[in-house]
Amino acid sequence: MLVILDRDGVINAYEEGQYVCSLAEWQPIPGSIEAIARLSRAGYRVAVATNQSGIARGYFSRAMVDGIHEHLQGLVQEQGGRIDYFAVCPHHPDEQCSCRKPETGLLREIQQHFGLSSLSGSWMLGDSRSDLEAALAASVKPVLVATGGGQATRASLDSEPLEGVELTDNLASFVETLLG
Template sequence: MLIILDRDGVINAYDGHYICSVDEWQPLPGSIEAIGRLCKAGYKVAIATNQSGIARRYYDLGILDAMHLKLKQLVEAEGGCIEFIAFCPHHPDDDCDCRKPKPGLLHTIQNALGLSSLAGSLMVGDSRKDLEAGLAAGCQASLVRTGNGKDTEHHLIKRPLENISVFEDLSDLVDNLLSGRPD
């Protein structure tokens, strides 16, 4: 099974401000270990992340690559592997096909991994955009309460999405998934 993770607010700390350097990129407690546990259990893990900070010139591709190298190295130290990272570098006004909530990033992951579909895959995010992208691509979707997740959960009460599971954080989701408990 493929698990697709949003990055900011799911794996690393995010308070709504752009993360513009490797030093600012800090994993949330337990998130890296959770990814390692998923991989050791036989799951494949990929990342789909909007990174409009590139279009806004807050940081460049070299800095983004360095952040992702840090992420990959931390995950590898926990016995895991990030299969693929798809990112959207565009500004929200660019109307591209890859910016979540559109499913383009997820289709990029699907193609990169040679999958015929994303049915049975899980998209994990902290925003409605993440959940909508996952559902549009045919994934199941889960919300974590880290990052923007608590606000998103509150807004889902007013404008619900069908079949969304909610977890405290990535570690809680992984605990649930690996124990086989229903959500």
């Protein structure tokens, strides 16, 4: 089984329109590191799919993003787990790439990495409409967290609903429900 996580707003604190430009600015949401490790220890594969347009905008480098991911991986490993794969879209929204969510390129990259014929049966947790739309387009079960931009996204779903979206308070509560 596979769980795909958006990064900003799901794993770490994030406010819409803000960029995490350094490791010093990157702060995990309470319980998220332990939740990832718990998924991993329970036999789930965990992947991160993250739009990082700040690279194209010149706010930070790909090396900085990779450094944050190495730090995140270390924190998860300290809890006895691991993140199996990181998929990153470094493009500006104007570039019209196929990997920037809501496009499915990052999810297809993850699918290919794991050698899966499909992603059906997998979950994707996100805090934005683009996360949910990418999940639905790739036949992944979409889960909206209330952290990050999740509250605003939930309000937008009232006027423009998406079918099949599950709601959860945060990553830790999703894992608690999934694993019991």
